[in-house]
Amino acid sequence: MLPETDLPAYPDSVAPPAVVAVALRGLTKQYRGRAVVDHIGLDVPRGSFFGLVGPNGAGKTTTLSMVTGLLRPDAGRAYVAGVDVWADPVAAKARMGVLPDGLRLFERLSGPELLGYLGRLRGLDAAVVQRRSVDLIGVLDLAEAGNTLVADYSTGMRKKITLAAALLHSPPVLLLDEPLEAVDPVSARAIRTVLAGYTGSGGTVVFSSHVMALVEGLCSHVAVMNHGQIVAAGELDTVRGGAASLDDAFLHLIGADDRGGGDLEWLRSSPA
Amino acid sequence: MVALFARLKWSLTTGRVRAAPTRGKVAVALGLAFGLLISGLLAATFIALRTETDLAVPVIGSFFTGQLLAWMLAPLIAFGVDETIDPRRFALLPLRPAVLQRGLLVSSLIGYLPVFNMVVLVGAAIGLSRRWDVLPVAALACAVQMVTCVVCSRAASTSMATLMSSRRGRDLGMAVGIAVVVAYTGGSILLNTQRGGDPTGALGTARALLWGPPGALAVVPGALLDGATGRLIIAVGTATLFLLLCWWWWHAALRRSLVTTPSTTAGSTPARAGDLGSAVASSVRGTALLVAARDLRLAWRDPIRRLPWIVVVLFAVAWPFVVQGEGAIFAVVLGSLLAGAQTANHLGVEGSGIWLHLVAYADSMRARGEMLGHAAASLGPGIAIIAAGLAVQVATRGHADLLPAAAGLCLSALLGALGAACWLSAELPYAMPQSRTSIFTSSVAGQKGRSAGAALAVLGVGAATASPAIGAVVAAVTVDPAWGWLALVAALVCGVPVFVGLVLLGARRYLARGPEILAVVSAGDRA
Numbered sequence: 084m085l086p087e088t089d090l091p092a093y094p095d096s097v098a099p100p101a102v103v104a105v106a107l108r109g110l111t112k113q114y115r116g117r118a119v120v121d122h123i124g125l126d127v128p129r130g131s132f133f134g135l136v137g138p139n140g141a142g143k144t145t146t147l148s149m150v151t152g153l154l155r156p157d158a159g160r161a162y163v164a165g166v167d168v169w170a171d172p173v174a175a176k177a178r179m180g181v182l183p184d185g186l187r188l189f190e191r192l193s194g195p196e197l198l199g200y201l202g203r204l205r206g207l208d209a210a211v212v213q214r215r216s217v218d219l220i221g222v223l224d225l226a227e228a229g230n231t232l233v234a235d236y237s238t239g240m241r242k243k244i245t246l247a248a249a250l251l252h253s254p255p256v257l258l259l260d261e262p263l264e265a266v267d268p269v270s271a272r273a274i275r276t277v278l279a280g281y282t283g284s285g286g287t288v289v290f291s292s293h294v295m296a297l298v299e300g301l302c303s304h305v306a307v308m309n310h311g312q313i314v315a316a317g318e319l320d321t322v323r324g325g326a327a328s329l330d331d332a333f334l335h336l337i338g339a340d341d342r343g344g345g346d347l348e349w350l351r352s353s354p355a
Numbered sequence: 356m357v358a359l360f361a362r363l364k365w366s367l368t369t370g371r372v373r374a375a376p377t378r379g380k381v382a383v384a385l386g387l388a389f390g391l392l393i394s395g396l397l398a399a400t401f402i403a404l405r406t407e408t409d410l411a412v413p414v415i416g417s418f419f420t421g422q423l424l425a426w427m428l429a430p431l432i433a434f435g436v437d438e439t440i441d442p443r444r445f446a447l448l449p450l451r452p453a454v455l456q457r458g459l460l461v462s463s464l465i466g467y468l469p470v471f472n473m474v475v476l477v478g479a480a481i482g483l484s485r486r487w488d489v490l491p492v493a494a495l496a497c498a499v500q501m502v503t504c505v506v507c508s509r510a511a512s513t514s515m516a517t518l519m520s521s522r523r524g525r526d527l528g529m530a531v532g533i534a535v536v537v538a539y540t541g542g543s544i545l546l547n548t549q550r551g552g553d554p555t556g557a558l559g560t561a562r563a564l565l566w567g568p569p570g571a572l573a574v575v576p577g578a579l580l581d582g583a584t585g586r587l588i589i590a591v592g593t594a595t596l597f598l599l600l601c602w603w604w605w606h607a608a609l610r611r612s613l614v615t616t617p618s619t620t621a622g623s624t625p626a627r628a629g630d631l632g633s634a635v636a637s638s639v640r641g642t643a644l645l646v647a648a649r650d651l652r653l654a655w656r657d658p659i660r661r662l663p664w665i666v667v668v669l670f671a672v673a674w675p676f677v678v679q680g681e682g683a684i685f686a687v688v689l690g691s692l693l694a695g696a697q698t699a700n701h702l703g704v705e706g707s708g709i710w711l712h713l714v715a716y717a718d719s720m721r722a723r724g725e726m727l728g729h730a731a732a733s734l735g736p737g738i739a740i741i742a743a744g745l746a747v748q749v750a751t752r753g754h755a756d757l758l759p760a761a762a763g764l765c766l767s768a769l770l771g772a773l774g775a776a777c778w779l780s781a782e783l784p785y786a787m788p789q790s791r792t793s794i795f796t797s798s799v800a801g802q803k804g805r806s807a808g809a810a811l812a813v814l815g816v817g818a819a820t821a822s823p824a825i826g827a828v829v830a831a832v833t834v835d836p837a838w839g840w841l842a843l844v845a846a847l848v849c850g851v852p853v854f855v856g857l858v859l860l861g862a863r864r865y866l867a868r869g870p871e872i873l874a875v876v877s878a879g880d881r882a
Contacts, residue, residue, distance in 0.1 A: 151714055152713060152714060152717070152869075152870070153710055153713060153714065153870055153873060154870050154874075155870045155871070172717035173716070173717045173718045175717075176714055176715065176716060176717050179714070181710075181714045183710060185707075185880075186707040186708070186710045186877070186880075187705065187706045187707045187708040187789060187880055188708055188711065189649070189653070189705055189708050189711065190705075190708070191652075191653050191656045191657050192649070192652070192653070196631060196652075199631060200631055200645065200649055201711060201715060203631075203634065203635045203636055203645055204636045204642070204645060204646075204712070204715050204716065204721070205636070205715050205716065206635060206636050206637045206716075207635070208635065209633050209635055232656075248711070
């Protein structure tokens with residue numbers, strides 16, 4: 084039986100200003116006494132393309148899961164478009180589109196069926212859902228898949244259909260966890276084009292990634308996470324500072340710039 | 356290399372136990388004790404037949420045939436239970452097929468099931484030894500039987516390894532599983548209808564099986580004692596030839612499987628796909644219709660969801676024929692309980708796919724609608740199947756006057772089980788393996804107790820909800836069939852409120868516990 088849980092003991096906080104699309108205030112999550120997200124605070128400006136970067140285990144997915152309502156925080160608040168996600172989830176979920184990493188879909192529905200179902204589950208009119216689904220499937224280059232079941236989709240196709248589902252209700256904020264991970268270049272291009280158009284029309288994108296070159300090429304703002312904490316955040320140029328690239332700045336920020344490849348002499352001496 | 360395979364299988368077998376929590380270890384110990392008890396009883400039966408020379412050979416020969424069939428069918432029904440069954444796992448290792456084959460043969464002889472089989476075969480060897488001096492030959496015949504079972508089973512499973520990794524293959528597995536259930540039910544009905552009859556027909560069949568490959572091994576000790584050289588040569592030749600053929604089949608299948616790409620599942624894509632009705636989740640009714648349409652579509656496409664419904668049909672329509680007397684019509688209630696249980700753990704069926712609902716809404720209206728939708732997807736087909744089961748009983752065995760009582764009983768049980776299934780889906784969810792390598796594996800390691808508890812609770816609440824109707828049924832059978840109408844009233848007065856109350860309670864728990872439910876059921880993604 085699942086334990087009784089109430090809303091976490093939120094600290095008193097100041098509501099985010101209207102120009103902030105996503106705001107985190109003291110957001111915390113612990114597993115077995117260890118804080119994997121440790122009282123983080125962050126403001127994501129409205130209309131920005133915001134990259135959340137960090138090494139594996141930094142807490143990016145945990146943070147995004149708490150912001151999207153999929154993981155209950157132990158403390159702190161998360162605001163999306165000015166709405167407290169955990170105090171008013173009904174309003175918050177209408178304002179966000181979500182693409183999580185590694186979670187399943189309804190595998191035995193086709194792409195159009197999945198979009199039709201999720202759109203109408205959100206209460207959209209059937210004709211509106213139909214029209215938007217056709218548009219999204221066309222733009223994301225999924226038309227050729229036809230009635231193929233989602234179970235038979237490639238990784239890139241899965242990311243694209245999930246992105247389509249996230250965009251279907253035209254939310255002001257998109258929260259994407261590794262949207263381009265293991266995606267082929269053609270699909271990646273389609274996703275980047277759609278996201279660029281979305282931010283160009285005033286939408287806000289928050290996405291996590293390991294790929295610094297991608298973040299550097301796409302984002303207007305960036306936050307660097309390490310060991311459950313935000314170690315730097317702001318406009319891309321500010322975070323990059325005097326470093327040659329975001330990659331260098333990132334390695335410096337997480338204290339990994341002095342790590343070499345190790346001594347693997349045997350790898351160069353043994354042919355078999 | 357062979358010893359390495361033996362150690363691998365031993366590690367896999369013991370590793371599961373070591374990694375299990377205390378409850379799991381106790382369950383394994385109990386299962387082991389139960390298996391040894393059953394196999395020991397079977398062995399004792401064979402030993403007792405030792406002095407019954409006319410019976411021992413045909414009975415043990417028939418057992419050999421059944422044992423071989425069981426070994427061949429087991430991987431088809433429960434593919435994925437044994438990691439070493441799928442040869443593609445070894446495809447990247449620098450192993451020659453001949454070495455791999457010998458290693459897999461030895462590893463197949465290690466585990467709980469081989470131990471149970473060997474215990475029975477020890478009994479069979481003693482049962483086949485009319486005189487003690489022939490015991491070594493009987494033991495050798497039983498050892499060959501064990502190897503034949505393993506080789507034949509491996510050959511079949513290797514041939515089907517690629518197929519069984521696809522949905523079409525699992526459809527085939529489902530068909531075989533159903534055929535086994537139908538054969539069992541048919542056999543039970545046949546035995547019931549011929550109770551007290553002449554068993555010589557069965558004995559004749561058993562004697563005929565002695566000419567087949569595994570049955571022939573049972574003939575060898577007796578033929579040696581009797582000096583029946585011709586029969587001995589035929590028996591040994593048949594068994595040896597069959598074993599060699601199976602070994603060659605396995606070898607060929609192994610060579611092919613190591614260089615064959617797994618089949619895609621695209622072939623099972625539905626040719627006709629459409630939308631899921633026109634309902635919109637702007638009301639409880641709209642949400643319920645939308646969710647029910649989705650559930651029915653998935654149930655139609657997914658063999659793992661279809662199989663339980665076929666079992667419901669079997670228990671609602673065929674099973675009552677096994678029951679004798681005028682009370683047979685009430686046996687349909689078992690189908691009712693199982694129909695209600697189809698909604699059990701509906702939040703865990705799609706694994707972490709539940710996130711799609713969790714990010715889409717958070718209001719109680721749609722949570723209620725979703726719960727009702729899941730219930731409706733079982734209620735509609737359940738009522739239709741139960742009505743069919745009752746109609747078949749009335750048409751074939753009469754007692755139409757008991758129909759109101761039976762209908763009330765079945766409806767009460769269905770509503771109670773369905774309500775409990777909805778509530779427990781949110782209260783006691785459990786992860787279901789999403790790899791779907793076995794259509795008969797319904798929960799992941801570490802959550803077996805949780806799934807068993809939920810299943811028992813669903814059936815228990817269904818039975819408890821039906822208890823007022825049971826009183827009316829007793830009155831209808833013992834006093835006057837007119838009392839049966841009270842069972843229908845009980846279904847409305849008791850069953851409907853229980854159903855509605857538990858569905859609403861389930862919706863509330865679902866809304867309050869969404870993230871925690873997601874965390875529990877997501878464990879199925881990795882299993």
